[in-house]
Amino acid sequence: MKSLGSFRRKFAPWNDPEAKPFIAIENVTKRFGDFTAVDDLSLNIYNREFFALLGASGCGKSTLLRMLAGFETPTSGRILIDGQDMSGIPPYKRPVNMMFQSYALFPHMTVEANIAFGLKQDGMPKNEIEARVAEMLKLVKLEQFAKRKPHQLSGGQRQRVALARCVAKRPKVLLLDEPLGALDKKLREETQFELMDLQMKLGLTFVVVTHDQEEAMTMSDRIAVMDKGKVKQVATPAEVYEAPNSKFVADFIGNVNMFEGTAAAVENGKIDIDVAADKMTIRTDATRNCSVGQTVGFAIRPEKIRLSRKEPANPAVNAAYGELYDIAYFGDMTVFHVRLENGRIIKAASLNAVRTVEDPLGYEDMVWVNFDTDAGILLTA
Amino acid sequence: MQKLIASVTSRLVISIPYLWLLVFFLIPFIIVFKISLSEVAMAIPPYTPVVDITAGIKSVFNSISQFSWDNYVWLVEDPLYYKAYISSLVIAIVSTFLTLIIGYPIAYGMARAPATIRPTLLMLVILPFWTSFLIRVYAWIGILKPEGLLNQFLMWANVIDTPLNILNTNTAIFIGIVYSYLPFLVLPIYSALEKMDYSLVEAAEDLGCTPLMAFWKITFPLSMPGVIAGCFLVFIPATGEFVIPDLLGGSSTLMIGKTLWSEFFSNRDWPVSSAVAVILLLLLVVPIVLFQRSEAKAQESEK
Ligand SMILES: Nc1ncnc2c1ncn2[C@@H]1O[C@H](COP(=O)(O)OP(=O)(O)OP(=O)(O)O)[C@@H](O)[C@H]1O
Numbered sequence: 003m004k005s006l007g008s009f010r011r012k013f014a015p016w017n018d019p020e021a022k023p024f025i026a027i028e029n030v031t032k033r034f035g036d037f038t039a040v041d042d043l044s045l046n047i048y049n050r051e052f053f054a055l056l057g058a059s060g061c062g063k064s065t066l067l068r069m070l071a072g073f074e075t076p077t078s079g080r081i082l083i084d085g086q087d088m089s090g091i092p093p094y095k096r097p098v099n100m101m102f103q104s105y106a107l108f109p110h111m112t113v114e115a116n117i118a119f120g121l122k123q124d125g126m127p128k129n130e131i132e133a134r135v136a137e138m139l140k141l142v143k144l145e146q147f148a149k150r151k152p153h154q155l156s157g158g159q160r161q162r163v164a165l166a167r168c169v170a171k172r173p174k175v176l177l178l179d180e181p182l183g184a185l186d187k188k189l190r191e192e193t194q195f196e197l198m199d200l201q202m203k204l205g206l207t208f209v210v211v212t213h214d215q216e217e218a219m220t221m222s223d224r225i226a227v228m229d230k231g232k233v234k235q236v237a238t239p240a241e242v243y244e245a246p247n248s249k250f251v252a253d254f255i256g257n258v259n260m261f262e263g264t265a266a267a268v269e270n271g272k273i274d275i276d277v278a279a280d281k282m283t284i285r286t287d288a289t290r291n292c293s294v295g296q297t298v299g300f301a302i303r304p305e306k307i308r309l310s311r312k313e314p315a316n317p318a319v320n321a322a323y324g325e326l327y328d329i330a331y332f333g334d335m336t337v338f339h340v341r342l343e344n345g346r347i348i349k350a351a352s353l354n355a356v357r358t359v360e361d362p363l364g365y366e367d368m369v370w371v372n373f374d375t376d377a378g379i380l381l382t383a
Numbered sequence: 384m385q386k387l388i389a390s391v392t393s394r395l396v397i398s399i400p401y402l403w404l405l406v407f408f409l410i411p412f413i414i415v416f417k418i419s420l421s422e423v424a425m426a427i428p429p430y431t432p433v434v435d436i437t438a439g440i441k442s443v444f445n446s447i448s449q450f451s452w453d454n455y456v457w458l459v460e461d462p463l464y465y466k467a468y469i470s471s472l473v474i475a476i477v478s479t480f481l482t483l484i485i486g487y488p489i490a491y492g493m494a495r496a497p498a499t500i501r502p503t504l505l506m507l508v509i510l511p512f513w514t515s516f517l518i519r520v521y522a523w524i525g526i527l528k529p530e531g532l533l534n535q536f537l538m539w540a541n542v543i544d545t546p547l548n549i550l551n552t553n554t555a556i557f558i559g560i561v562y563s564y565l566p567f568l569v570l571p572i573y574s575a576l577e578k579m580d581y582s583l584v585e586a587a588e589d590l591g592c593t594p595l596m597a598f599w600k601i602t603f604p605l606s607m608p609g610v611i612a613g614c615f616l617v618f619i620p621a622t623g624e625f626v627i628p629d630l631l632g633g634s635s636t637l638m639i640g641k642t643l644w645s646e647f648f649s650n651r652d653w654p655v656s657s658a659v660a661v662i663l664l665l666l667l668v669v670p671i672v673l674f675q676r677s678e679a680k681a682q683e684s685e686k
């Protein structure tokens with residue numbers, strides 16, 4: 003059997019100029035009174051894509067999802083699903099189903115009846131409904147709970163009923179609002195893979211809202227990072243992490259060390275950044291256009307920074323000297339906080355690949371921080 | 384020792400409602416029941432035998448031996464009584480139904496109103512309780528009588544040209560009961576609707592329901608505990624209602640509350656009126672037990 007990943011790697015319709023988006027969100031704005039929840043937002047989502055909306059609380063993720071489902075009407079702009087303009091089409095006529103943040107299971111109905119609800123609404127024959135419900139119960143492994151009411155289920159089981167209920171109708175698009183929000187960490191990780199598996203098996207398009215970046219990174223084909231009603235970046239998880247397009251995205255996703263300075267020299271595809279505050283010169287690949295004298299940012303992930311007691315070969319560039327101020331041990335890796343002379347903290351992470359280290363770094367050791375020219379990202383926005 | 388005190392106090396606290404029921408319900412009921420087994424007499428109190436506990440055990444047994452079921456036999460034999468019972472039940476059922484039809488949309492509208500104005504709406508529903516029930520029913524006479532406000536208005540609006548005869552009919556009783564008991568029905572339904580998660584309705588619409596169907600399949604069933612509670616709160620007092628039929632109803636209106644009153648005050652027949660009251664209570668115990676069962680069930684499913 004082929005792994006999920008082998009399908010995933012080849013799946014990139016967003017790079018294909020011929021591909022038609024399945025969901026097209028065109029300049030959509032949503033205002034509540036004079037508060038703008040979604041601000042002139044455009045997005046394309048492709049068929050069979052697992053798409054994540056990621057952002058801090060209150061940035062308009064649910065509002066966008068609710069507009070896709072038809073519970074809110076855009077103040078301006080329009081939404082096309084499968085080429086059809088959704089303006090004025092009520093929720094019950096849209097080819098999408100939504101899984102609610104609160105699950106919204108009908109408390110007066112059994113698990114079975116909850117799953118059958120949408121099918122009955124469509125006027126599906128009784129025997130087909132039964133077959134479909136049985137299939138769904140099997141899919142979410144809840145066969146023996148068919149006759150229970152929602153209040154007799156655990157949080158994880160409820161979540162699976164909610165999922166089965168909206169998948170049962172075989173919608174073209176499934177909208178999931180924080181589907182795993184109520185689950186504990188372990189169950190959440192298991193369920194992430196179940197969701198991905200389900201999406202592959204049924205060939206559905208998923209739009210998942212989450213504010214958990216790890217969750218978004220693990221599950222999705224692409225992530226849209228949102229802030230204050232706007233999309234900051236839409237890219238694959240790896241791109242968002244390794245090549246963020248702005249300080250906001252770099253800062254939002256994962257851990258990062260941020261520097262700010264002026265471009266001192268640009269030559270041979272490299273740029274020298276003079277970080278006056280930390281008395282450092284950073285030399286990095288000039289992945290973006292910029293001119294000498296311009297204020298630029300530089301972001302580098304902790305795991306791309308090396309620590310050593312020895313002075314690096316070229317201490318004038320991409321190096322700093324400081325005191326080991328804090329050590330956070332996570333088992334699989336350790337994060338070191340190095341305090342520079344000016345009080346600035348630089349985070350460096352190293353994988354604990356061996357069980358015991360001779361003469362390990364300890365508190366208050368003086369160490370050199372050092373990194374390569376391709377380790378960080380030049381940021382101009 | 385402290386443990387003992389704690390256990391005694393906790394028992395005491397638990398026993399308060401039972402004590403209440405004993406003192407204010409069971410003992411009065413036993414007294415009424417005892418009177419219903421007696422006979423009318425020209426005396427004070429106007430029945431015999433009178434059980435005098437101070438006169439010793441023998442005399443108590445002596446009076447108990449004089450008790451008889453005659454009054455109950457009388458109630459069964461005279462069609463006036465069972466007709467009054469049946470007509471009371473019919474009037475109570477019809478007016479409960481009317482109250483529900485009017486009260487449900489009110490409760491629904493309140494629960495769906497913006498959260499900021501809900502307390503005001505709630506206040507408005509409760510406001511009539513600040514004036515006396517009797518005065519409010521009296522006011523309806525002024526509205527419903529042939530030359531009353533309603534007829535004046537309808538004639539002014541050219542809807543009718545001779546005054547409608549509403550006062551002293553069953554219609555007036557229905558109006559009176561619906562008006563008086565509406566808050567008892569609106570409040571439980573409102574509270575059931577208000578605590579309902581609106582995303583359930585959205586979920587139903589998402590799964591293919593039109594708004595109307597979503598109401599029938601989700602909102603209405605979930606408000607059922609409130610509907611049942613409200614209906615009983617209207618039905619039970621309406622069955623024994625006396626003031627409304629007395630003031631608004633006609634002489635032909637038979638309601639058991641009125642019958643009871645005339646037995647007691649006009650005929651001074653305490654034993655028969657006690658028997659009427661006992662039967663009424665037994666009639667109402669059935670819906671009360673049903674009501675409590677449904678309450679218990681509702682609480683069970685909420686857990
Ligand atoms: N019906 C409404 N009326 C007024 N303001 C609203 C309404 N719905 C949402 N908002 C506002 O719009 C903003 C975005 O809300 P939204 O629910 O989309 O956030 P979110 O990104 O889903 O956040 P969370 O992660 O907390 O769920 C919030 O500031 C919220 O207060």
Ligand SMILES: [Mg+2]
Nearest residue numbers: 063064103179
């Ligand atoms: Mg949300």
